Amino acid sequence: xxxxxxxxxxxxxxxxxxxxxxxxxxxxxxxxxxxxxxxxxxxxxxxxxxxxxxxxxxxxxxxxxxxxxxxxxxxxxxxxxxxxxxxxxxxxxxxxxxxxxxxxxxxxxxxxxxxxxxxxxxxxxxxxxxxxxxxxxxxxxxxxxxxxxxxxxxxxxxxxxxxxxxxxxxxxxxxxxxxxxxxxxxxxxxxxxxxxxxxxxxxxxxxxxxxxxxxxxxxxxxxxxxxxxxxxxxxxxxxxxxxxxxxxxxxxxxx
Numbered sequence: 001x002x003x004x005x006x007x008x009x010x011x012x013x014x015x016x017x018x019x020x021x022x023x024x025x026x027x028x029x030x031x032x033x034x035x036x037x038x039x040x041x042x043x044x045x046x047x048x049x050x051x052x053x054x055x056x057x058x059x060x061x062x063x064x065x066x067x068x069x070x071x072x073x074x075x076x077x078x079x080x081x082x083x084x085x086x087x088x089x090x091x092x093x094x095x096x097x098x099x100x101x102x103x104x105x106x107x108x109x110x111x112x113x114x115x116x117x118x119x120x121x122x123x124x125x126x127x128x129x130x131x132x133x134x135x136x137x138x139x140x141x142x143x144x145x146x147x148x149x150x151x152x153x154x155x156x157x158x159x160x161x162x163x164x165x166x167x168x169x170x171x172x173x174x175x176x177x178x179x180x181x182x183x184x185x186x187x188x189x190x191x192x193x194x195x196x197x198x199x200x201x202x203x204x205x206x207x208x209x210x211x212x213x214x215x216x217x218x219x220x221x222x223x224x225x226x227x228x229x230x231x232x233x234x235x236x237x238x239x240x241x242x243x244x245x246x247x248x249x250x251x252x253x254x255x
Contacts, residue, residue, distance in 0.1 A: 033071050034082065037063030039212030039240035042189075046086070047254045048197075048204045055195040055253065057106060059084045059210050066135050066186035070214065072112035079113035081215040081234065084191050087142065088208045089249055094201045095139040096167030097176050102141035102155050108184050108191055110135050114217075116171040116179055135184040137193050139167070140234075141176035150213060150236025175233055209249045212240035 040062040047056045059065065070080035090104040097104075116138075145153035155176045157164045167178040184193045197204055218231040244250050 033068065034214065034240070035063055035068040036240050037061070038065065038068045039063075039082075039084070041084075041210050041212050041241040041243045044086070044208070044210035044243050044251065045254065046208055046251070050255070053197045055197065055200065055204060056192065057086055057195065058190055058192045059086075059108075059212075060190045061212070063189065065189055065191040066110070069110050069112065074113065076114055076217060077219045079111060079217040081109050081111040081217065083110075083211075083213050083215060084108045085211040085213055086208050087211065087247065087249055089206045090200060090203060092141055092176065094203045095180075095199070096165075096169075096178060097139075097141065098163060098165035100141060100155065100164075100176060102143045102176070105140050105142050106193070106195070107138045107140050108135055108193055109138060109215075111217075116173070116177075135186060135191065137180055137182045137184055139178040139180060145232055145235060147231055148235035148237055150215075150239050153232035153235040156233055173233065177234075204253060205255070206253055207249045208251050208253070209247055210243040210251075211247070214238040214240070 038061055041059055042062055043060040045056075045058050047058075048054075049056055065084070069082050073079045085108070086106040087103045088105060092098065092100045092102070092104055095104055141155040142152050143155045144151060147153070156174055157176065159174050166176070167180070169179050169181060170177060171179045180195075180199060182193050182195055182199075184191065186192075213236050215234055216237050217234055219233065
């Protein structure tokens with residue numbers, strides 16, 4: 001795990017200094033309308049609340065958490081995804097995936113072009129298909145990826161690979177991604193999410209970091225995405241801040 005973390009940390013910063021070669025017009029330029037102070041992380045904590053059997057995640061920022069989000073692309077290909085991300089030392093099996101290499105992260109995201117939480121109605125209007133810009137969580141597995149400026153992407157798999165296991169709450173994309181439905185709350189300079197202990201198989205003693213990032217979706221102009229293509233389906237295009245500065249995951253859950 002330490003080796004993987006080191007490699008991803010190197011990828012994050014060497015990738016951020018490099019230019020990718022996107023395969024679609026919408027990916028040639030990061031179209032961000034973000035107030036970067038809203039993603040400038042000043043602190044983070046994960047506390048284990050033994051009384052209630054839950055993990056309480058929080059990120060604080062210089063500006064106002066969750067206030068600014070990217071403009072819609074108007075289509076899935078090139079769609080922006082804004083995120084506050086907790087990379088962790090949890091294993092993929094701890095959050096319901098089959099065993100695989102990479103960094104398990106809890107990403108709190110918002111995106112105006114699509115709804116990837118089909119089981120949940122986060123805005124409470126009775127429509128399960130329109131919760132786009134509402135902040136919500138995903139478990140993902142991150143891997144080093146030199147194809148994107150941010151140096152990281154969500155790990156993909158071949159849909160014909162029957163050995164891959166995803167949680168039942170996954171959104172149906174060929175990536176190691178889950179839509180677990182945990183409540184996300186923004187308040188002033190803080191964004192928070194609560195995770196029940198059993199949803200991490202009671203592995204409450206782990207390390208973590210905190211990252212503010214801008215991501216983009218690439219599906220190809222025809223709407224189909226082939227694993228191993230010239231661009232990842234969901235890659236990191238800009239890193240606004242990393243709490244540890246080097247993605248070393250130095251912070252420990254408070255018991």
